[in-house]
Amino acid sequence: MITGTAEPRRTPLYEAHKQLDAKIIDFGGWLMPVNYPPGIIDEHNATRNAVGVFDVSHMGEIHFRGPRATAAVQHLVTNDVSKLADGHALYAVACRTSGGIVDDLIVYRVAADHYMLVVNASNIDKDFQWFSQHVGSWCELDDASDETALISFQGPKAAAALQPLTSFDLTALKSFDFTTTAQVAGLPVWIARTGYTGEDGFEIFCRNTDARALWDALLAAAREIGGMPVGLGARDTLRLESRLSLYGNELTDDTTPFEAGLAWVVKFDAGNFIGKDALLHQHTGGVRRKLVGFVMLGRGVARHGYTIHQTDPAGVGGRLGSVTSGTLGPTIQKNIGLGYVAAECSAPGTRIYIDCRGKWVEAEIVKGPFYRRPRP
Amino acid sequence: MSSNYPNDLLYTEDHEWARVEGKVATVGITQFAVDQLGDVTQVDLPKEGEMLKLHEVFGSVESVKAVSDLFAPLSGRVVKVNTPLADSPESLNEEPYDDGWMVQIELANPDEVKKLMDVTAYQAFLKEQAD
Numbered sequence: 001m002i003t004g005t006a007e008p009r010r011t012p013l014y015e016a017h018k019q020l021d022a023k024i025i026d027f028g029g030w031l032m033p034v035n036y037p038p039g040i041i042d043e044h045n046a047t048r049n050a051v052g053v054f055d056v057s058h059m060g061e062i063h064f065r066g067p068r069a070t071a072a073v074q075h076l077v078t079n080d081v082s083k084l085a086d087g088h089a090l091y092a093v094a095c096r097t098s099g100g101i102v103d104d105l106i107v108y109r110v111a112a113d114h115y116m117l118v119v120n121a122s123n124i125d126k127d128f129q130w131f132s133q134h135v136g137s138w139c140e141l142d143d144a145s146d147e148t149a150l151i152s153f154q155g156p157k158a159a160a161a162l163q164p165l166t167s168f169d170l171t172a173l174k175s176f177d178f179t180t181t182a183q184v185a186g187l188p189v190w191i192a193r194t195g196y197t198g199e200d201g202f203e204i205f206c207r208n209t210d211a212r213a214l215w216d217a218l219l220a221a222a223r224e225i226g227g228m229p230v231g232l233g234a235r236d237t238l239r240l241e242s243r244l245s246l247y248g249n250e251l252t253d254d255t256t257p258f259e260a261g262l263a264w265v266v267k268f269d270a271g272n273f274i275g276k277d278a279l280l281h282q283h284t285g286g287v288r289r290k291l292v293g294f295v296m297l298g299r300g301v302a303r304h305g306y307t308i309h310q311t312d313p314a315g316v317g318g319r320l321g322s323v324t325s326g327t328l329g330p331t332i333q334k335n336i337g338l339g340y341v342a343a344e345c346s347a348p349g350t351r352i353y354i355d356c357r358g359k360w361v362e363a364e365i366v367k368g369p370f371y372r373r374p375r376p
Numbered sequence: 377m378s379s380n381y382p383n384d385l386l387y388t389e390d391h392e393w394a395r396v397e398g399k400v401a402t403v404g405i406t407q408f409a410v411d412q413l414g415d416v417t418q419v420d421l422p423k424e425g426e427m428l429k430l431h432e433v434f435g436s437v438e439s440v441k442a443v444s445d446l447f448a449p450l451s452g453r454v455v456k457v458n459t460p461l462a463d464s465p466e467s468l469n470e471e472p473y474d475d476g477w478m479v480q481i482e483l484a485n486p487d488e489v490k491k492l493m494d495v496t497a498y499q500a501f502l503k504e505q506a507d
Contacts, residue, residue, distance in 0.1 A: 300418075
């Protein structure tokens, strides 16, 4: 676990961020760029219109190796790992016996006896401990996070900008496909067509020692077509507009995938994964609270922790829940947010009130992502 | 980071500035504050006639990242509010000392002015904070 006294950690690209004059913050024990001189809105727009380059090397990579690797991964996650072919990935959650979410992650099947799980930076130690405790004797577990860098390359022009740097035919990679045999700028990498922005794009894994050269090559390619480096600030506005959950905000040890709107990653035929009984029970009995997206109708920005109410203070309705994330959506130009409310008040169209530091601001629950990228 | 601090202004440790002319002070936030906030998306200011008390919250600024309180650098009654700022909050990022001014207040206690920092003291304070 990360403690308050631990020295914040640096990714292999820390010096690159300093040289780019990034604003650096301590994010869950990691010194990370929150934004570069252009600022969050320009970085957000560059990702929506061209390409953004993100250092996400703080994320964790845990490898599962051995003949029982498939069974081990399946025991830990709610999605159906048996459906994966080599070179494909899927989004999943790992749950506690209670159904609470240990982490959300992506499972990459390298081979029948080799999987890589990419997990949240703040959960690496917790996950590795959890995985070891439950399947440590089933296969070899290897936390490669400290040796592995990860650069995300996201935006409508990502494929066009990346292709000249690699002889690998990127059209062969559909969404959630990956390759372990490519080179980018002459460096050995893994390329996955995954991301966290709502845009097309790639996540490129490399050895720490190659990270700077890869970053410089990707950044140069991005700049040529109007792209730029993007920090955690815009990463948050991008994922929120696309209504992607963030662990620690929407997802916690105390929320279940059904509450979080992640029923689509729970496959009860997938085997006896941890948390299955609790989730079956919740599937039958229903949930008491649900994660909803909302758009602010009045003037105000919802923030993590603000309370959500049924009516304004003049009314009689009580508290419905609280906000997990909120921001201005730079592309949609609306103040948006996510939060948990009582299930009976979670229907799209429902009017709610957010207590914005004593000022009650009306909002409306809406369905689906706030932003969807235009499809060709 | 910009080192844009006019020498005709007075400053606070909360990164507000005040331009004192007779009994009236124009108030805003400094380049340092603006750089810390990043892109400003909303500015909430008091109404004309409201009384501000030294160091107390008189409004707030929302940036993409977070919400921040505004603290009164001086006590007094609000005599003028920069209402256009509500419709163009980005001018706070562009011109924190010009179009980004927030309120004018009629000083209730002019002695408070002596407690504010001049530009040299403020820049020394910033340097101290950075070290």
